[in-house]
Amino acid sequence: MAPVLQLKGITKRFPGVLANDHIDLTLEEGEVLGLLGENGAGKSTLMNILYGLYTPDEGEIYVRGQRADIRDPNDAIALGIGMVHQHFMLIPVLTVAENVMLGMESLRYGVLLDHASAAQRITEISDRYGLQVDPYAVVEDLPVGIQQRVEIIKLLYRNADILILDEPTAVLTPQEVEGLFEVIRSLVAQGKSVIFISHKLREVLEISDRIQVLRGGRVVGSTTPEESTERDLAAMMVGREVILTVPKEPREPDEVVLHVEDLYVRGEHSKMAVDGISFDVRGGEIVGVAGVQGNGQTELVEALTGLRPVEAGRIEIGGHDVTHATPRIITEVGTAHIPEDRRSDGLVLSYPITHNLILNTYYLPPVARGMVMQEDVIRERAERLVAEYDVRTPDVFTPVGNLSGGNQQKVIVARELSRDVLLTIAAQPTRGLDVGSIEYIHAQLVRKRDEGAAVFVVSAELDEVMSLADRIIVMYEGKIMGIVPAAEATKEELGLMMAGVPAAELGDAAASSRVSAEASGGAAEPLHKAH
Amino acid sequence: MSDLLVTASKRRRARTMGIAFLVFAVAIAGLFGRGIQPGQQTTFVFQTSRDEVVAVGDLAVATRPAVYLTALVTAFLGAWQLARGFTRVDEVLGIVAGLFVVAFLTWAARGQSMNVTGLLKSSLLRAVPITLAALSGVLCERSGVVNIGIEGMMLMGAFLAALIGSISQNVWVGLMGAMAGGIVMAALLAVLAIRYKVDQIVAGTAINILATGLTSYLSSRYLQRNGALNSPPTFRPLALPGLSKIPIVGPALFNHTFPVYLTLLLVIGIQFMLFYTRWGLRSRAVGEHPRAADTLGINVFLTRYVNVLLGGMVAGLGGAYLVLSSVARFDELMTAGKGFIGLAAMIFGKWVPAGALGSSLIFGFADSLQTKLAILAVPIPSQFLLMAPYLVTMIVLAGVVGQPHPYSFS
């Protein structure tokens, strides 16, 4: 039986980079193929080729045994290929039905949009595959998990048989991930074939029938869940032995540095994104915030760093009341901030490294004397920091936009952590980075903590939080569900809290989910994932 | 607790509104209650000619009591707002603004008469080019292309309407020529912005400069030397049978030239097409999230090109109106900023054709007020009145584009 999909020798070059290097890939009908790889390994490029957004320089694609020439998404859709992108391709202001039918709209009298028949078809699909959704709801009002259902429905609406899911679990709680897996199993049972792209080794092992690993644009391994462990897969992805834990000595925390009391912060659409939370962070400890993105973590960090107004409550750093302070005051009080979106918030991409390193010190002596900036001081400082923090660059005058993601983040880290600060706030510090950079940044954060600073880390990667933090705060819909010491926390409990179960009620809920915890193996959980 | 906080700020806003209404009331009484002779009357006239089927008589009101009555009503609204609060405060704000204007008119025309129907009619007429400019903006921006070059497109349309209209001595050919001119300038914008990815504002500015240069150059070269090239025919007003006899609004709305009707049809048509047809859905998708549209196989480039060209056509129509329904000749730089005012109307109207029409009417009203007031010998220099549309534009932009939000940056 011919495989439903075959890629042979796919090669794609971009200026300066060989993204896909003669890749062969096979997908059998009715199976789930897990595609693993670091950022930059070439998985997204490959899938974009399959979906018609790029054309390959070499290589062929065979769909159900027939040679296929996919020039644009319409061709892919016609062949029954559909893709759910990592960042949703939904139009927020339109309804579910409008989003789903866009591009193949149902029409009445040849001209008018026919919402009713689209809605009917959507409901049929919903019932068949267990993807309940209201066709007339406006997409931006829907929670992320439901939005993902809409994306999948989009594919099924077009009779896709080959479904590509790119990092689908990035935005889901562990329980929602289970729900998604059930949907995938249901799809496969009805004859669909799925390519599951992820960097989360455990999930890939759980859902895939076969696994292929990409590294540097090549396929470096082809295996099955029975034959390999997470450690094997991680090594294949990265090409070397990966240390899966963050080396950390235990340390007694010092004084309270960050004190947050009854904090209320308004988010978009006049909703209260941070809904009355209180916590402390002491010097010499790392506090991590776990929670699916969109539960107020971003707004919390913005409030702490002065980028968003505080509705009510109190924030103190080092004893100073900074509740309504500007970002500059908060920085001067002794705060370092590694922002969530490094390209838009943390760096000026067109500026050279030198000028990015002084982004928050440009007006202080010795960088500036009065109004005049001292170029020699700036250059010297840059050279020192670049060496110290191992930033790979031709010289310090290179525009930061030319650096790789990892090196860009290192510039930010160099800038922030080289200062003598009381509090370090890091939001998604390792998102989208290669393993080497991730290890480096984790080491830097631990160093800061060992030096006595308070470190506050927000991350959507539960494993990162669990391995890095001394204490873990779980946020859900703007409230704190619980604060637990990292050593005692289990993934199941954290998952429940992330889904809205407060710590107090965990007892009963935990009992029922303990069964599934046994099933996934109680061995040492890998604490450090390659991306 | 969070609900309490949300309500608290809502209450603050409500209170501010109430106080604002009261301030308006005081302003009415204070500004427009003065200088009125005892026993003076203001006469509101409601017809433009003497042959309406149902003649509506003139309405004469005693000026001072009328002004004070308006002030009183406004004050009452303010008090109500403070005490109970209206659910739809913004609409009441509109009403208060309207009362302010009515009081102003009553005062300005004290001892004389004011032709209301005429005012309505002239407001509509002046709103037409602004509406067309706004529609052009809506078409372009809805699909994701900011069009600053509307002014240039209108100017080109006006020029070609005059030139081609004069040569052919046919209004329809002139109209077509104008729309073609608009399309050509829009094509340039489209190529620059879509194909070459030039910053859209730079591209639009280039269009404006080129259009200004070309039309002025060619006008000096040809139109000014040869008067025959600058005397196009004009559209005759077309009274819609029956409708134009409706009292008060009939003459204002239903006795116009073809381009005016066309404009109103375009408003309805574009509104319908944007929200009820496939083309509209795709255009909006392309404007909101071009990548998403692309993944569904929609040709983003083509959609944008089509929309920009349509926008150019509409802008050209606006230029043609200025010549063929109005002065019957081309003067250099005759658009005088209407393209930009149209953009403001578009923003005020929330990028929706119906809203664009509404805000254009407000601008048109401000514009026509200025002539009326000059006739009434209101003691304000005409230049200040001429500033009115521009000031209104700025006020509108300031108030509409979000509440003051010092913490966010688009």
Added chain:
Amino acid sequence: MDKNAALEAAVEKRPARQRRNRAWNWRGLLLPLLAIVTALIIGALVIVFTDESVYAAFREGVGRGFVQAFTVIGRAYGAFFTGAFGNPVQIVSALASGNPVKITRAVYPITETLRIATPYIFAGLAVALGFQGGLFNIGAEGQYFIAGLLTVFVGYSITGLPQVIHLPLALLAGMAGGALWAAIPGYLKGKTGAHEVINTIMMNYIAFRLAEFLLDVGGPMARGDGRPVSPEIQPTAYLPQFFPNSVALRLHVGFLLALVVAWIVWWLLYKTTLGYEIRTVGQNPHAARYAGIDVPRTILVTMALSGTLAGLSGATDILGVLHFMPNAFYSGYGFDAIALALLGKSHPGGVVLASLLFGALRSGARNMQGMAQVPIDITSILQGLIIVFIAAPEIIRMIYRLRQPVEGEGAAISLTRGWGER
């Protein structure tokens, strides 16, 4: 949301973008040069296609037609050149002869070019500074007029002051006027997000009406002799002339002032903390906020500085050339300044060079109109074309088959962020 989000592919790295470059190296000069040349060629075509004598000659024969076409072009651009720079031969012989009349006539064109370039330098700097701060100041013209009004008022209404005080005072009045007029849209942008393009244009029209009101016959600032102009300013407010004994040569110290100011702007932008703030807000307002920069305040300051520069263009014109203020008329000045800033890549040095070019264009065009009957609006056409070619360099590259540069163009300053919140 950035409406100009074209379809960029998701993952790929962009080709190595610009290395740390001076804004002006020889390769960077090539493209603007070609843009100008191409614009001139197209301008020549426009002139030819709108000249009856060419059509008449073609009717007589293709050869005659081409000869006539080239004659027309030659005459037009010849007039342009002599109007802009003068006749080199004539200059040399005049200087040799020592005859003041001859010298005057010979150097008149070049002095006019420099004189006309002076307000351009200021206006171009104004727009360039705005661009560096991410702001599109189209209000240079309105700011010019408001500054002119204030300058001329100080100039004619205050008597008895020595020049060393009166002149700077008048200049300051102009600077303040321009600053204020630009600060209003700047404030509105910072506070409400209202786009400065529309607001500065609105302020332009308001300025015209205001000037009209003040200067029209019978207006508060009108001279009272039936002309819509202001009174003459006191001689103590004059900007010194380079050729005080000549009536024809009107080049004034304002030109030097412009060069000095250009240097100051350069120093401000690239060597001071304020310049760092302005440029950071222009490149990335999010990062600027993160850096603790008060973005609305910086916008206000940038606009105010920009307006000050535009105001200087008006002030120097009045104090150096006109010595009174005529009723305003819209001359497209503001749009010229945009072309200057784009040509000069928003760098003060580039702006000076571009302004000299435009000064030449204008003074040459006047001569073209007088001697070759080419309407002066040809300058606008040339300007529009230059902007198009500078903004879309691929067109030039395509025409001349230039290879893609390894280093890209200067940091693209993207001004299209939509109109504010939707």
